[in-house]
Amino acid sequence: MSIRDIIDGKKQWRAHVARVKMLPPDYRIVYGEIQRYLFKVGSIDLLTGLLEFFEESAASGRGVLEVTGTDVAAFADDLIEGSPTYA
Incomplete structure (x- = not known):
């Protein structure tokens, strides 16, 4: 990994956090x-898709619990199902 890759990664992360x-x-x-x-479990690649999903849902006027359900932990478990994890 070069310095340029590290700098580009930081820029992408900062843009993500701003969103x-x-x-x-x-x-x-x-x-x-x-x-x-x-x-904790290592599936951080899912964060961009989750952010896009949340942005679309918020723009449509839906509440977050309408999107995830009342059991957010179960939603997160379903989200990582089939993805490689460290757990």
Whole structure:
């Protein structure tokens, strides 16, 4: 990995974080919890897709619990199903 790759990765991550900060507060909270979970199990590649899904859902006026259901942990488990993990 070169310095350029590291710099580009940081720029992409900062852009990602900026998009997360633009989500409504309830979406940010749920996204943060799922993000922490994904960091623990190693499926961080799913974060971009999750962010896009949350952005679309928020834009349509749906509440975050309408999207994930009341059991956010089960939603996160379903999200990583079939993905490679460290767990």
